[in-house]
Amino acid sequence: MKRIGVLTSGGDAPGMNAAIRSVTRAAIYNNLDVIGFRRGYEGLLEGDGIPLTVSSVGGIIHRGGTILRTARCDRFTTPEGVREGFQRLKAYDIDALVVIGGDGSFRGAYELHKLGFPVVGIPGTIDNDMAGTDCTIGFDTACNTALQCIQKLRDTASSHERLFIVEVMGRAAGFLALEAAVAAGAECVLVPEQPFDIEQLCKKLHYAKERGKTHSLIIVAEGVMPASELAHKLKDTASYDARIIVLGHIQRGGSPSSFDAVLASRLGGGAIEALLRGEYGTMVGRTSGKIVTNPIQVAWEEKKGLDADMMTLVDILGI
Numbered sequence: 583m584k585r586i587g588v589l590t591s592g593g594d595a596p597g598m599n600a601a602i603r604s605v606t607r608a609a610i611y612n613n614l615d616v617i618g619f620r621r622g623y624e625g626l627l628e629g630d631g632i633p634l635t636v637s638s639v640g641g642i643i644h645r646g647g648t649i650l651r652t653a654r655c656d657r658f659t660t661p662e663g664v665r666e667g668f669q670r671l672k673a674y675d676i677d678a679l680v681v682i683g684g685d686g687s688f689r690g691a692y693e694l695h696k697l698g699f700p701v702v703g704i705p706g707t708i709d710n711d712m713a714g715t716d717c718t719i720g721f722d723t724a725c726n727t728a729l730q731c732i733q734k735l736r737d738t739a740s741s742h743e744r745l746f747i748v749e750v751m752g753r754a755a756g757f758l759a760l761e762a763a764v765a766a767g768a769e770c771v772l773v774p775e776q777p778f779d780i781e782q783l784c785k786k787l788h789y790a791k792e793r794g795k796t797h798s799l800i801i802v803a804e805g806v807m808p809a810s811e812l813a814h815k816l817k818d819t820a821s822y823d824a825r826i827i828v829l830g831h832i833q834r835g836g837s838p839s840s841f842d843a844v845l846a847s848r849l850g851g852g853a854i855e856a857l858l859r860g861e862y863g864t865m866v867g868r869t870s871g872k873i874v875t876n877p878i879q880v881a882w883e884e885k886k887g888l889d890a891d892m893m894t895l896v897d898i899l900g901i
């Protein structure tokens with residue numbers, strides 16, 4: 583193996599730059615050249631590759647987003663698109679590709695692997711909805727960003743004795759909502775993985791009020807319903823007057839936390855080690871503190887469930 587490619591794809595996540603830096607420097611340490619493709623699979627198909635060097639990945643470990651930029655590429659979801667990508671990689675004399683992204687990006691990498699091209703995936707998404715790793719790159723930072731926003735809201739909620747609904751990211755997964763809810767001491771959390779009953783929610787808020795609570799916080803993952811719709815339902819069901827806040831893309835930005843910068847650095851190094859060991863078609867992850875590899879399809883074939891004890895904890899602590 584002489585030369586590897588690296589790209590970031592799908593939704594950006596804080597820590598992706600730290601992963602690019604780590605992949606590049608670990609590869610160069612092992613006498614491998616590195617080509618970075620801009621804008622994910624889109625840039626691969628367009629031949630938008632640039633050499634990455636020790637110095638070109640300097641000064642980026644602390645930066646949010648991704649210097650390689652990211653994109654979604656419909657063409658790559660077709661067999662012709664994947665074959666074209668394969669040819670591009672060959673034309674660049676690239677022996678293996680490191681893909682940093684979510685499970686969609688891993689599916690693309692898996693298609694290349696099925697054609698016989700060596701790939702390794704590094705899980706990067708704020709959603710944390712990938713099996714094969716306890717945490718994805720960006721999740722911890724997004725939780726901290728959400729927490730900081732919610733803590734500011736809590737000040738107003740308590741001063742003005744208000745009910746706030748905070749909508750956080752998570753179309754199909756409630757990891758971010760749940761983590762933020764526990765950390766912020768929210769009274770209720772609504773996640774896509776669990777059905778919810780508006781009557782029950784109103785009862786809970788009512789009991790809390792009866793016990794003397796003057797303000798409450800509800801965290802809702804965007805996949806459950808928009809915060810505005812939930813506010814309407816609360817109004818219609820029990821005349822609750824809730825203020826809403828949608829955190830939106832702010833959750834994807836910012837410098838990575840120390841946890842994410844370390845995770846990204848370890849996974850970047852782990853990806854190169856996996857390639858050198860010939861473990862192709864795999865993903866690297868961190869499980870119980872150790873860097874591990876798994877077949878890349880584990881990321882979406884296995885379901886990473888929400889911690890049921892954490893869900894119960896929100897109810898216990900939110901009384």
Ligand code: ADP
Pocket residue numbers: 591592593623653654655656657658659660683684685686687688689690691693707
């Ligand atoms: P994420 O990686 O964050 O989950 P997406 O699901 O949008 O983001 O996927 C990112 C890109 O990965 C897509 O735009 C597409 O180019 C590629 N991709 C997703 N699914 C497949 C697939 N089944 N086959 C090939 N490429 C795919």
